[in-house]
Structure formats: C-alpha cells, structure tokens
Amino acid sequence: xxxxxxxxxxxxxxxxxxxxxxxxxxxxxxxxxxxxxxxxxxxxxxxxxxxxxxxxxxxxxxxxxxxxxxxxxxxxxxxxxxxxxxxxxxxxxxxxxxxxxxxxxxxxxxxxxxxxxxxxxxxxxxxxxxxxxxxxxxxxxxxxxxxxxxxxxxxxxxxxxxxxxxxxxxxxxxxxxxxxxxxxxxxxxxxxxxxxxxxxxxxxxxxxxxxxxxxxxxxxxxxxxxxxxxxxxxxxxxxxxxxxxxxxxxxxxxxxxxxxxxxxxxxxxxxxxxxxxxxxxxxxxxxxxxxxxxxxxxxxxxxxxxxxxxxxxxxxxxxxxxxxxxxxxxxxxxxxxxxxxxxxxxxxxxxxxxxxxxxxxxxxxxxxxxxxxxxxxxxxxxxxxxxxxxxxxxxxxxxxxxxxxxxxxxxxxxxxxxxxxx
Numbered sequence: 001x002x003x004x005x006x007x008x009x010x011x012x013x014x015x016x017x018x019x020x021x022x023x024x025x026x027x028x029x030x031x032x033x034x035x036x037x038x039x040x041x042x043x044x045x046x047x048x049x050x051x052x053x054x055x056x057x058x059x060x061x062x063x064x065x066x067x068x069x070x071x072x073x074x075x076x077x078x079x080x081x082x083x084x085x086x087x088x089x090x091x092x093x094x095x096x097x098x099x100x101x102x103x104x105x106x107x108x109x110x111x112x113x114x115x116x117x118x119x120x121x122x123x124x125x126x127x128x129x130x131x132x133x134x135x136x137x138x139x140x141x142x143x144x145x146x147x148x149x150x151x152x153x154x155x156x157x158x159x160x161x162x163x164x165x166x167x168x169x170x171x172x173x174x175x176x177x178x179x180x181x182x183x184x185x186x187x188x189x190x191x192x193x194x195x196x197x198x199x200x201x202x203x204x205x206x207x208x209x210x211x212x213x214x215x216x217x218x219x220x221x222x223x224x225x226x227x228x229x230x231x232x233x234x235x236x237x238x239x240x241x242x243x244x245x246x247x248x249x250x251x252x253x254x255x256x257x258x259x260x261x262x263x264x265x266x267x268x269x270x271x272x273x274x275x276x277x278x279x280x281x282x283x284x285x286x287x288x289x290x291x292x293x294x295x296x297x298x299x300x301x302x303x304x305x306x307x308x309x310x311x312x313x314x315x316x317x318x319x320x321x322x323x324x325x326x327x328x329x330x331x332x333x334x335x336x337x338x339x340x341x342x343x344x345x346x347x348x349x350x351x352x353x354x355x356x357x358x359x360x361x362x363x364x365x366x367x368x369x370x371x372x373x374x375x376x377x378x379x380x381x382x383x384x385x386x387x388x389x390x391x392x393x394x395x396x397x398x399x400x401x402x403x404x405x406x407x408x409x410x411x412x413x414x415x416x417x418x419x420x421x422x
Contacts, residue, residue, distance in 0.1 A: 001072070210264075
C-alpha cells in the first residue's frame, strides 16, 4: 500500500484534520500509550513533553492507502503498522490510529488509515530520528505489494527498467552501474504476466522493460537482459512451470538463450553506436570551440600589444622631451659645461633612459607571460573538458565491440544453468 509519512508539530491542527467531517466515516481504532483517550488530549501531552527537548516536530504522521480495488482488512492494517514501527524504530511509542472512509470522484468508497506516533523518547528525553523515513517506507511498501500480489504502482519501479534502446547516455551508464532491485524485477515480471493474454503479448511487455524471453537448458522458460543475467520465468512470476507452459507453449518454439542475447545485442548496438556518435560530435564541437577561442585569445593579445606599444612610445617621447629640457642654453649652458653640471645632467638622463627601457621591457614581458599563462589555463581546461567524453566514447566503443561480437557469434554455447534466483 502507498505510505506517506512526515514529522510534524501543531498536534491540534492534525487532530482536527483527522476528525474532519469531510470523511463519510471516521473511526478511532486506537489511542494507546497516552493518559488521554481522545486525539486532542493525546497530542497535547506529546507537545507538553516535547518542551523538555529541542524537538519542534514531535509527531510522526503516516497515511496507509491500499490499492484501489484491494480488499484490505483491519488485521492487514494492524500488521503493517507493526512492521512500520520496527522499520522506523517506533515500537512501544504512544500512537493513535484512525480509519477514514471516503468516496472518490468515481463514486467508489475507499478505506484508508492514519497513524500518528509520538517521536519523543520519554525515558531519554530526546526525539527519535526519522532519517531516510521515505526511502524505508517505500522499501516496505514494495514488499507489501509483492506479498499481497497487488499491482505495484509504476512510480515504484525505477525508470531504468524500460526498453534500453531509448536510453540516454546517463540512463545507459546507470543501468550498467547500478544493482537491480529484485523486488522491482519481480513486480515487472508479475505485472507483465498479469496483463498479457498470450506469449506474444508477454514477450512484448517484457521487451518494453529490456527483457527477452528464451528457452533455458535447465529452467525451461527464462528471460535475459542487457547484462546477460538469466531469470527463470516461473520463479519470477511465482507460477508453476505448467502454468507458464500453458501461455508460452512448447519451450522448443522459443528462441535459445544465445539467440535471445543476440536479439538484445541487435537491439542495443544501434543505441550504443548512437551514444558513441554523440560523444564524437561533442569532441568535434570542443575542438572547434578550442580553435575559435585560441584565435580570439591571439587577436586580443595582439591588440593589447599594439596598444601597449603605442602607449609606451607616447610616454617615451614625453620622457625624452623632459630630459632634453634639463639642459640650459646660451650662457647658462656654457656655465653648466664649465662647472660639470651638463655632464651630471647627461649622466642622469642616461640612467633614467636605461631604467625607462627596463621598465617598458618588463611590462612587455608581463603581458607576454599573462598571455602564456592564459593559454596554458585554456589548454588545461580544454584537456579536462575532452577527458570525460573521450573516456565515455572509449567505454561505449568497448560496449559496441562486445555487442557486435555477440551479434556475429554463430555457435550456441550451453547454458550453465546458473539462472538468477529471485
């Protein structure tokens, strides 16, 4: 059943919601572990106790919604609540259980349940942590769907369990990288079986999730996936072999396991080739971008050097004029030659001219070094940008070679019988 839970405060609002007359019928199933025997009083108790802690969301509220057409008795709800308590470490905590009956837009009356626990551990005066509660509840919900043979909601089945010929690069890598959840796989097999009335329909339904049916040497009726895993159809559908045979027919009319794997290779090879071509196109685009940016950097540097040269020449002209104006003319100039002042000024001008030349060269060097550093940074960034698509493309080429080898394999090796167990 669908489970939606969250930590929350404001118990009085929650109590009003649970007792709302919007529901056709409200039934208080249990108020356990509280001094009070009504919801408002019980939640006030928890709020008062929480004042001794830092916890603001002192309640954990959970709704239990069974499948639309399932007949679920109170005993199933009680058993589920007990399993939730063990899963979330809420065993022994005060709780209230309320049942609602309400008609939907289709006119069908449905029954669901609300459970509210106190999160406050009274003995230790601290809140029970609810980390990863959503994930843990979803895991438990999957188990319940399989145990009761309810149709599992599509949202519970990972999107990677679909036809791999439509994969994006990320989905392809995820499918190769991640382990497969046996509960989700079993739900797929059971759902495909339940909604198929023939071998053709069952094969098409499984193929939509990336599985191809075949005959196995030991298991008889099997399916295989893109990783080459082998699944016994009777076991993964929880059926007897004779029931599987009744729908799928004589196993000898099924393709061999090797043929099924070749069919998968035929299906996946174009996908992998497409993904590899996408990475090749990305590398080509990176090279084009590199050339354009390199030209832009070179043009910008050339313009900077031209500007620097012009400014330095203008400054050198001004400084040279200042140095010339230091020499006196006429009698004062003659006097300076006699006293040696002219020689000292000449020496000073030479020193300043030398220092100015060194300054200008240093500025030119700095501009060149900045350009070289920028080019090195750009080259490093470009290499890093290329590294990922190059590695991915290499990996895809390896995958494609493997698939091509499988497509071209003519011999039919025996199945070693190590079919995957659910």
